[in-house]
Each structure stands twice: as structure tokens, then as C-alpha cells.
């Protein structure tokens with residue numbers, strides 16, 4: 871019984887840690903961070919000739935793309951320059967913002 875409780879406790883802690891890493895994005899904070907993106911991705915993330923549409927994409931896909939540009943896995947100098955200084959929380963916020971647009 872004691873062992874079961876310990877396991878449940880550890881599991882809850884793990885869940886908490888995962889939750890913190892995947893902290894829900896704050897769209898309002900993301901909007902403030904995303905002002906520099908409009909030149910290429912459009913004022914409402916609708917996309918321009920210089921950058922693809924971001925509006926309405928899933929948060930997961932947006933975060934993944936930003937992480938890949940930051941790490942260089944996906945090579946694009948402009949995108950690396952723009953998201954290279956973003957923290958995981960910044961990315962979650964910006965992703966929540968663009969995902970909330972139509």
C-alpha cells in the first residue's frame with residue numbers, strides 16, 4: 871500500500887513537470903511578441919509573399935516549427951534570427967496567438 875502511494879505520488883510529480891514544460895500559451899503575451907512577424911507573415915498571420923500563413927495552425931505545429939528554426943534543424947536564416955532568442959514560454963505564447971487567429 872505504501873508502495874502504491876509512492877508510485878502515485880511520483881506519477882503526479884511527473885505529470886506536474888510535464889505540465890510545466892508544456893505550459894499553456896498566453897495569446898495576449900504572444901501578440902506582443904509577434905509584432906515583428908507581421909512584415910512577412912501578415913498583420914493577422916494571413917501570410918504574404920515573404921512568409922507562409924500562420925493563422926489557425928495548431929499550436930503544436932507552430933511550436934515545433936519555431937523550435938526547429940531555433941535549433942537549426944530547419945534552416946532558415948530569417949526565422950532563426952526572429953525566434954532564436956525565444957524561450958519555450960515565448961514560443962508557446964506566440965503559437966497560442968497565431969492559432970487563435972482565423
Ligand code: HEC
Nearest residue numbers: 904906907909910920921922932935936946948949952964
Ligand atoms: C523576414 C521574413 C520573416 C519574418 C520577419 C518572420 N518569418 Fe516566419 N517564416 C518566414 C519564411 C520565409 C518561412 C518559411 C521558411 C521555411 O519553410 O523554410 C517562415 C516560417 C515560419 C513558421 C513555420 C510555418 C510553417 O507552416 O511551416 C513559423 C511558425 C514562423 N515562421 C513563425 C514566425 C514568427 C513567430 C515570427 C516573428 C517572431 C516570424 N516567423 C517572423 C519568414 C519570416
